[in-house]
Amino acid sequence: MTTIPSTKEKSEELTSSEHQHSDHRLFGLITFLVADGMTFAGFFAAYLTYKAVNPLLPDAIYELELPLPTLNTILLLVSSATFHKAGKALEAANSKQCQKWLLITAGLGIAFLISQMVEYFTLPFGLTDNLYASTFYALTGFHGLHVTLGSIMILIVWWQARSPGGRITHVNKFPLEAAEIYWHFVDGIWVILFIILYLL
């Protein structure tokens, strides 16, 4: 039996070293993402119910164009891949490569946000115009919020991986891994959102 550590910090470390392959912080993060996913599930369910039972009011305008959102989907999918590259680079202790890929990922995220803004400003309807418009903005807006947070997280991770005394190295990978899982989650949500909002 291991000896008893005396502070919280130590006991946390102890347990994580006991379960080396299943760090409980990652477990906590995934549980949180399940919860977050349920919020989206609620929104999706509401949207689909509206579609099934609430017809568009006679003179309401609700039309979506495909090109921009398709571009957005590609941006996000590619960013998932680049983030994966960053993770791989960190594992190989190649900090330079890792930073490069992180920056690219953040750039793609920001490009997504800009393109989303462009879409918002070119759409023929506003937030309160009709039910579908409201649902559209609520859903994409809530997702956009996630992308914004994610991009900020990536930049922080990049900053910490960059500075020589930074906390993120191939020994302490957790922040990068956490951000990566979160980012994949946000991408996954987008794909569902894209299918439900734009394709259905």
Added chain:
Amino acid sequence: MGGIWALDNLNLLPVVASSNAPIYDELFNVLFVIGIILFVGMTGLVIYSLIRFRKKPGQVGDGIALEDNLPLEIFWTAVPAIVVLFVGLYSYDIYERMGGMQSLSTNSHDHQSMNSEGRVWGGIGLTSQDDIEKNSLPMINVDVTALQFAFLFNYPEGEIVSGELHVPRGQPVSLTMESKDVIHAFWVPEFRLKQDVIPGQPTVINFTPTKTGKYPIICAELCGPYHGGMRSTVVVEEPEEYQAWFKQNSKQKEMEL
């Protein structure tokens, strides 16, 4: 025993005044008896154990080391399962007899202020198609509008608008209800019927009154400060009286001149 006594001697439910109220009371009695048996049984077991197995002065040591008993556990899983299955099927049957499972679109409501998409939900207490045919009496259609804090009853045939609902005894009535503002609910305890009245979405409720008298119509959904005061009356009259009331109030009267 106590339960049966209570059923007979206490007024657990209000007067029976519609054709589905006796069906309701039948279900109520069954649920009541099952409930009393379960409750008395469980309470009895708990009290008995507390007395019988309490620690007497001078006793030391633990109770018996009983941890499980498969047959017993199967028994008390299966019995409640059978009971609830029975209750479920039985209440489904009751619901069917009340007309709750009728498809609304096949009924005689298409003449009314329905949404263009035909999105009408609700329909408890729908008299079944058979009933209507057997009984050959035409359905009385009334449009109900609920608003903070009143009900308005509109008889399209006689162009009557009234604050009270008048209906003849023995004839099926169909209410199509819609709210002007928030959600209300139409409830007549003596009919054992309730249906929410929803803005933007008509709901339907059907019933056949069987006993003359005046019964309260109660709004049962919180709808604002005066929710408690949002009441009206349903007057069940003999058909002749109803006809008289109808004649007196309808617009057609003037046309007859």
Added chain:
Amino acid sequence: MSISLPPATENNSNSLQPTGWLRFISFSLDHKVIGLQYLVCGFIFYLIGGVLAGAIRIELLSPISDFLARDVYNQVLTLHGTIMIFLWIVPVVNGAFGNYLIPFYVGARDMAFPRLNAVAFWMIPPAGLMLITSYFINGAAQSGWTAYPPLSITTPAAGQIVWIVSVLLLGGSSIFGGINFIATILKLRRPGLKLMQLPMYCWAMLGTSILVVLSTPVLAGTLILLSFDIVAHTGFFNPALGGNVIVYQHLFWFYSHPAVYIMVLPAFGLVSEILPVHCRKPLFGYITMVYSIMAIVVLGLVVWAHHMFTSGTPPWMRLFFTIATSFIAVPTGIKFFNWVATLWGGRITLNSAILFSCGFIVNFVLGGITGVALAQVPFDIHVHDTYFVVAHFHYIVYGGSVFVIFSSIYHWYPKFTGKMLDEKLGIIHFVLTFIGFNLCFAPQHWLGLNGMPRRVAEYDPQFTLINQISSVGALLMAISTLPFLWNILYSFIKGEKAGNNPWQALTPEWLTTSPPPVENWSGEAPLVTKPYGYGEKNSDEGSSPITQA
């Protein structure tokens, strides 16, 4: 303060955590401190919610609206419901006992995420204060704890928005707590301890936390949409703008039905801990208990529309929800029969803890039976939104959860403080509460069946007498709080010393000092593989649950 101070090790000296009683009003990371913070904070909100209930019962003494103005009455009942659910039952059965007991039960020194844990607790007092002060400033929300639109959109916006923000905070707190419990139970278990050896409360909390994580976010999303409707005039739930009010109800109940199991599953767990100790018998049917908890979790997620039988749902939906709801009686029944079997053949000490637990069994069975009745569509159509429903859920939330909380306080008070509670006062408390409770809520079944709707400040004069009887019951309940409070305070100062394990219990929290040191055990965490190893055969060898590792 008699809480023993942590052993002064070198590591502790550089910790910034305050010591002594100051810990209890600080951002402490100790799970035991957080647990007691939840408990005390929750109890204060219970008293506030109880005063509001008192106001309701005083108003209902007469059939006219006299004591409270009509809109004030609606504010009072909204606050009463919201406070009792979100600030009393949920934080106490989950947060308080969960935080205090779970780390002991899994053999850990703290929760998986101590900081998140403290954050979760500290979200509660501001949320509660906000909710209550809104009453004095602009008037509180007045559309019931269900906040159905369009009513909640058309009533004064300020109060409703405060209500939404505060429920969002409380929901967030509850999600953080849930994540922490899941991680602690699944990830922090002491090596060598198997899942199927955990005390039942762990299973109850695991099930509850799964429900919290899956359903609370949906409520959060829904309330965000509702606040858009109020503030930005969108039309999600506003039919005038093309929206749909029924969608709100589905989303709301998708959370709020599981919420009732969030209020009661942990209570089930606590009873499963208390009964074996005072009956000196193993918990009957451990394995079926575990499976029935999981069955309740799964079924609990698919029955929500039984609250909407009169909302105009399609017939097939009503049928499905009737059957699914009724079937919850089966796993719940298994638990109740197991408890009775636990009593059977025991050596029962008739103390306050066991009395409250048995009171819980009796009350809950009645509440459950009326619940199964309500699940039958044709039955519900008559009694929906009446006092029958009010009676149903008070039998469960008060007769069930609150009774269990009292029972647990009697059981664990010696652990929390090292002092015994006075038994005589405890039994007076039980008798008064039990009589008062039944006097208050049993007559309400009749009121509902005979035509009294809920949420009304004025009612048909024919119901006056029964309402007055009910109010007398509420008064008894209020009085019953006095011996309890006195007992808690007096025993804290003057109570008999309890020793470490006054009940000779075998669960791990008792295998350390009372109150326990900061990191729970001064030595290694014991490996408790048989938390319910009571019973004759074991007692010869002196019952010991511990397998030495």
